[in-house]
Amino acid sequence: MNYLSLNLNFKYKTVLKGLLIMTLSAVVLLGCKKPEDIGQEIVALPGDLLGVAFTDTVSVRAYSFTIDSVPTKSIDRYMLGALLDPVFGSSAAGIYTQVRLANNDLDFGTNAVCDSIVFGLDYTGFYGDTAALQHIKIYELDEDMFYDSVYYSNQSLAVKSTPIFDEDVVFNLTDSVYVSGGLSKPHLRMNLDKSFGEHILSMSGQSELSNNEEFLKFIKGFYIIADENTTPGGGMAYMDLLSSYSRISLYYHNDEGDTTFEHFLINVNSTRYSFFDHFDYYNASSDFKNQVLLKDTLMGEQQLYIQPMAGVRTYINFPHLLELRNNNNIAIQQANLIVNVAGLSDTSSYPAPFHISLVGINDEGNNIILTDYLEGTTYFGGSYLPNTNQYVFNITHTIQEILLGTSKISGLRLIVSGEAVLANRAIIQGTDVGADRMRLKIYYTDVKL
Secondary structure (H helix, E strand, C coil): CCCCCCCCCHHHHHHHHHHHHHHHHHHHHHCCCCHHHHHHHHHCCHHHCCCEEEECCCCCEEEEEECCCCECECCCCEEEEEEEECCCEEEEEEEEECCEECCCCCCCCCCCEEEEEEEEEEEEEEEECCCCEEEEEEEEECCCCCCCCCCECCCCCCECCCCCEEEEEECCCCCCEEECCEEECCEEEEECCHHHHHHHHCCCCCHHHCCHHHHHHHCCCEEEEECCCCCCEEEEEEEECCCCCCEEEEEEEECCEEEEEEEEECCCCCCEEEEEECHHHCCCCHHHHHHHHCCCHHHHHCEEEEECCCCEEEEEECCCHHHHHCCCEEEEEEEEEEEEECCCCCCCCCCCCCEEEEEEECCCCCEECCHHHHHCHHHHECECECCCCEEEEECHHHHHHHHHCCCCCCEEEEEECCCCCCCCCEEEECCCCHHHCCEEEEEEEEECC
């Protein structure tokens, strides 16, 4: 149990210390039980001898809301694909990236001719249906990217009007790929229009191919995007842009010999970021739109939503928590926020997030790290528990600070962890739907001064 320091004199602290020792001894004698079982047995003792009370009826107010963007520059992985979700509607993800020279002062020889030019992207995982047909386009940028700039997930750059790739693809994460006479690990390979390869070859031996500074003036970068999915399903491919398989490969021959190749790389010096589009949720479910778009916050009593990719977060507060004090000081033994995934969620087709985050917010709307978070993930919680289909947060310190009046938070935000690099979303039970409702469980002691 956790006990946060109250403004007591030494005598009362000593009494409470003894009380906690007695309580822990009782727990050991009772054996290993779930927290709710422990609390019920203690409270049920004749005369409430140990003075430990339990409640899970503190009012919880919550509602979901959209956000406009998240920073996505130089993240761990990038998403490409499109989904049509029965609740959240359409979503698409794309990539803006530069490529760089692998060698300076490129000279392709006499009468160089493009045989093919391939844009490769290396898979690291997938969310959704890998068998779904998706339509991918690649555009050459018509605007510079800057390494020292911050880029957000809703930020568009100018592109040239005609795509250099415009085809259907299937994200195949299982079959090996035939490359340059041998088999390679599964990765996506997109054959660009040969005219783009000829465009590069035409600069052979010129300043545009002399170094990366000049090359990035010549080829500013690329925008890779999936078209909106018009049939239910789809998915998001997770891509590692720093893999050796993520590159452009130009295959060509000249008067001097057979086909050879030149690679153009995506590396740590390449400016790159993810782009997300939810199409203003025009085809999301009516319940979703009423709460999230039309701001009917009372619908949070029924169900709530969290979605990554600069999608949806949930706001939470406890409007009547201070009434728990009842003119007495309260020592919080344990406080858990219980977040249940709604029974209507299809977690087989749309797996719940592996982990979600809980942060405080101040009166200015800025995020604040909770004291409980500093205790570590094992203590704080937030991991998905498949056996109970829920998430549990230990917010003992946070609740005690609110009761003491020392907290700077005015509410909490529930966020999908890794919202810039994952596609997993969740529908959450609301605050007024019976035993599975979102609720705050508190074990506490009245301290009468």
